[in-house]
Amino acid sequence: MAEENIVPANTGNIESVDIDSQMRTAYLDYAMSVIVARALPDARDGLKPVHRRILFAMHELGMRSNSAYKKSARIVGEVLGKYHPHGDSAVYESMARMAQDFSMRYLLVDGQGNFGSVDGDSPAAMRYTEARLQKMAEEMLADREKDTVDFGPNFDDSLEEPLVLPARLPNLLLNGSSGIAVGMATNIPPQNLRELVGAINYLIDNYDTIDDITVDDLMKFVLGPDFPTGGMIVGTEGIHSAYGTGRGRIVMRGIAHIEETKAGRYQINITEIPYQVNKSTLIERIAELVRDDKIDQISDLRDESDQRGMSIIIELKRAAQPKKVLNQLYKYTALQSTFGVQMLSLVDGEPRTLTLKRMLQIFIEHRQTVITRRSKFELAKAQARLHILDGYLTALNSIDAIIKVIREAEDADTAKANLMKRFKLSELQAQAILDMQLRRLAALERWKIEEEHKQVRAIIENLEDLLAHPKKILALIQSDLNELAEKFGDERRTQISAEAKEDIHDEDLVADEAVLISLTERGYIKRVAATAFKSQSRGGRGVMGHTTKDEDEVVMLIPARSLNTMLFFSDKGKVYSEKIYQIPDSDRATKGIPLVNVLSLEPNEKVTAAMAVGEFSARNYCMMMTARGKIKRVTMEEFASVRPSGLIAMSLEEGDHLGWVRQTSGKDEIIIVTENGQALRFSEDKVRSMGRQAAGVQGIRLAKDDSVTSMDVVEKDGALLVVTTRGFGKQTPLKDYSAKGRATSGISTIDQKALPEVGKIAAARVVQNADDLTIMTSNGVTLRMKVKDVKQSGRATKGVHLIKPNEGDSVASVARTSAEDLKKVGAQLSESTEKEEAQPKLV
Template sequence: MPKKKTVKPKKSVSKKTVSNDKDVAVATNNNQGAVEPLSIVSEMQSSYIDYAMSVIVYRALPDVRDGLKPVHRRILYAMWTIGLRHTAKFRKSATVVGEVLGKYHPHGDSAVYDSMVRMAQDFAMRYPLVNGQGNFGSMDGDGAAAMRYTEAKLQALAEELMLDIEKNTVDFIPNYDGSHKEPRVMPAKLPNLLLNGTTGIAVGMATNIPPHNLGELIDAINLLIEKPDSTIDDLMEYVKGPDFPTGGVIYSIEDIKTAYATGRGGIVMRGEAEIVEEKAGQYTIIISSIPYQVNKATLLEKIATLVKDKKLEGIKDLRDESDKDGVRIVAELKKDSYPNKILNNLYKHTQLQEKFHVNMLALVDGIQPRVLTLKSILEEYIKHRQEVITRRTQFELDKAKDRAHILEGLKKALDKIDAVIKTIRASKDKEVAKSNLMKKFKLTERQAVAILEMRLQSLANMERKKIEDELKEKLKLIKSLEAILKSKKKVLDIIQDELKELRDKFSDDRRTKVIKSAIGQMSAKDLIPNESTVITMTHDGYIKRLAPETFKSQGRGGKGVMGLSTKEHDEVKIFLTTNTHADLMFFTTAGRVFQLKAYELPQQSRTSKGQNIVNFIQLSPDEKVTEILPSEDFNAFKYFVMVTKAGVIKRVEVSQFDNVRRSGLIAIKLKKDDVLKWVRLSSGKDDIMLATIKGQSIRFKEKGVRSMGRSAAGVRGIRLKKDDHVVGVDIIADGKVAKDEQLLIVTNNGFGKRTSLSAYKVQGRGGSGIKTAQVTEKTGPVASAKIVSSNMEGEDIIIISRKGQVIRLPIKAVNVLGRSTQGVRLMKFKAPDDRVSSVTFV
């Protein structure tokens, strides 16, 4: 034992001093002047636990029932008690802070004000609880104005958290000095913990809960009430994932499910960005949202630093055009840059991509910190609401019984009003009168007092009737309230009814988009069903998907409909039908090839412009997509047949393109000023037909073109005259011509015809060919040449003009004529200067 020390009583003080033993402390006793030994280890353990529990319970963690930390609860309650409803006038924030500090929260004024400010920020709270007037900060990290300048009141939604608080729905506890009472928890009509989320660091633990969409949460709660054994998968049919106030995109349904099922996990967030073509070869990246809790100014500063340090190349100008309508960050790119590559680097090196680390820790029963799953949080909310509604019902029942009891006494008095008046007049004073009434008419004290306080006007017949009617209503209400208390189902039905009212009143659309697959792991089953689709792309590279039903069949010579909205002076270039799960091979004028899934392209309306292809593949500034081939037929063919505008042809095995990188592969080596224009699939035994803009054509055996490697340049397919170039390429399967097969020619001015393939004899590769159409000023040059069959039942031809006009007509509606004829009119243009742009079949 350590050596004890003594001090004189008159000099003793309440303090602790350290003795020579390193694990022992001594404490004085003011009354006796004695010093008692204490173990520092046990004292530190005890004191630290007290400190830790104080931080956990009274500072840093939210209550699972109302989703509020003590400071937020005290702010809202203080605003409620001084009448700052959403319909009231604004009051100075300093008034609120003073009320909170003086009555409930004996801490720093800046901490209280900062907490109130956050509840008013629509970029921090999915559903703000405070309505602020004045400068309440910004996404750039700007602080709010001083509390003496700003004003505030409650939001209508915040009032739902405190509704019925005066009906004994929750317990009240003394404040810090016992002068006032404060609620231990709010009645909380709304599941606020998940609604607005929260973040906090306690002692040895922390919480980080994302916000969610109100409508989705209410749907999930209703499901859990109706089917208590619902799984996380069942709940996620309604709760798609976090819904952040700043919008953005989140990825991976599996990561979201893990977070909901365990209470912990990471969810990748990205800001929304789009690559937009401003003019030829000039692109801009527009960022329209940023990840939750990201400082916009810091993000811009980071991008600028990367550009300055040459760690991010290709950006020539960076502007913040954000306003009250939302975020808009504009990055202008250099002409020789790769937009898709720059965007990927922004995601990789800046906060444009962040991970939200979910840790759904909250206080259960107001004291026990627990990591909760999505289901357990909703169950705790339902449990809390059951208790609130039960206590509210009991309160209303007691009140109704009390009123009914008084009404019964008044009714007795009115039934014997003369005797009652006589008794009162004969009594010496009020107390005697009360006693006499109780004895003579068998009344309770409460009833007797009510009779003595009754006004003379109540003696009128109409007033008597009112008392009787009110008594009937109260008895009916008592019966209804008692039925609720006896039935758990009725309590749950009330919860659902109240939630429906809240949904109708406050629900809004989801802001955050959810991508089911993880980044870089696109899966067809996670996106859309495998179904027929139409792919269109304009000359300027705007691409989109459409439903085949968009285009209706019409008669020959019709004007068609405005099928595709394009930019001014733009025109539709590629039009094909495929399936949504198909791999699409994009061949470019530079002789490169890229690959995408069809479902990665945006499905839009017939009249929408679409998105530029540079949002999906990395094209150089002057490079254009010239051919798109779907993969569903790749297995039936062995070769790609490539033809350039100058008539050069090349044959490459399909297997050489099994693994096309995201950055693309070389498909053909091109001569200067030549471009790749067509790519077709062949079996190795087919015939090849080429047609030119001046109406020449040639047919030769595929075997006349030897198979080459990807980087080879090809050989001559047709000898061209001056100013002539290839305008159509097609394949004759196995070199066998059926009687019903024809070459369909369509000219620039909308003329067309079919000519039997038997009229085209096999020639040697590289010759000048033979005439396939009479090209005149009336018909215009040849725009398209395709092989068709008269037996293509149910298949139509779709002709699209440069200005987006579309006509669909049966193939049989096109006349069969000789090689040297000019054809008949297939399409009338609405605009005199319009011309045919693209021809395809559906």
């Protein structure tokens, strides 16, 4: 018979498929496969399939924490061949990560050999390394043989593998997890075991009202993530958001210590770095910043890390400010990094974003299920054993009859049937009696059976009671966790700083140093470090401190600190504000930049007074003085927020202009000095506090040809220093100036008959003996000297030469650098500016 060709019925038919629908279906199938089977951890045991298979395979191989190490290649082969149909590199890298103390907060694999480093070094090949389970991993697998979890077929249906581990520990939160799926990702930070156990105990203690528990209640126990590399978390807002919503942004910082070397310099020692930051890459980035002059105060950089711990040494130049350099490192390197929390995991096979509370609840529910299933398994086993023991006792109580039945039976089956019928035994009991050895008939053996019967009955009663009372299961969960916390718990490694600032602002990168702000008649301004001027003796000619244009004169020289705010007051009574570090830094001999590049001045408006302010407080006041003797007092907080276009500070009479400002405490005294040598001292409370737009009151009564030249605040044990236009000066103790009433003419402060010789008073300042003075002439010549070098004289004397201006030049202003500023700058201002140090050596 000829062979017939059998053709399928649908051969030749073309099935129409919608490409859009097919792509959607195929893509969704692929996406769900990646989400469920590869990238996301299960919320119950916190493990991805590959990690679960590795631990299960090692357990099946007998690689306990107290057994010998086995080659990693053996483990990888076992996992690949039986459970995980993917590449060997995926399995080995996953196993290696569970053995890295810089990746895992609590290790699950005990590795022997090179498993990588925090420098980014890869683990050695799997043929060289060895591994076994850690004790904590055994707790993850405990009781799996007692029907506590479901098993499913492996990839070829030849074996079964657990779909989840019993997990006596909340591993998802303990070690965290990270993974990128399709359209979603997870990034869960690790936590501290003791803190988690405290939170779980609190949840169980309040299980009846668990819905009322808030994230704030849990954060009393779980302070925040606890990274294996330590470091610091800046602020708690990101932690609260992550725990409360499942999403948050946590700012991490390395731990750095500022140390003083034997050479008198400073160095920064970085002992901890943020989680998942590569140490070698961090060092390379710092070196790159030094080469590009973005950080110019580092002289040496080396890695001194060893078995004792991490140590990255950054040596600084002699004049460097360590805090500034450290802030620069935070801003420009990974020494400050962000951990984006995305607490996504699988719940019943579906991805869910979970809060801290929900994660802990899921763990508790998982443990309830595991303990319930374990208890049922043990109960069934105990009941089966009790059943056998009941048969034994029946046989022992009727041993002669039992023997007779057995002897009279034709064969074993008949004996079993006769036993079951006569003594009402089950088949299992009858078989057990037949299998019982004769030695069990001894009196001691009988006693052992009776004791075992009592013990098994007690176990059954306990298990039945446990299953009947869910709260006892919760108490058992607590007991287990407290035992594990005692066994594996340790102190928190990551610090949490609620005070540290997350954002590094410009002022955080600025050295807090003493500076001088100079302003010329034609509106040029510059900032110069106070150390730029060498101290000279009284009567010196000074150094060039300002290169000015023709006919331009220096009118102000104001001491300040670089982190202060400068308030500029104009001749029109307006106030402007600018951070001092924003004013361009210049060499002492340069002219600076036009003030209009710093402030939004109106046409024909000139700055006539300025004041450096450290803090704007309602307790402090701003005292303002005009050339015609008007005075006004305003609280400092009125100027805390000055818009770029300026604010009205004082309303002025026609022809008058605002000339001087000083900060007062509310309990100070004011001293006013005129060009012709009159001085008036009175209490500031004689001037009531006014609004910004008030015009003020009369401060001093002036002669027809006189005008105010200075106003200052009286200090205890201070002196009034006056300097004339021709460079004569003196200091007179303030106690020689008795207090008078406001709006009076005051008393003499110089030999007024000598004014044609010494010139009118150019400036007056209240000084202390430990202060420094900086005197600047109209042509920019500057002299720095000690106040103690200025002779003390009576009020009616003319003084001595302090500076000798060149022909056609005259003293324009006098600035005081206080002893407090001298102490803060950390160096004697009498030293010249140090030469630039050698280029940094980078290792």
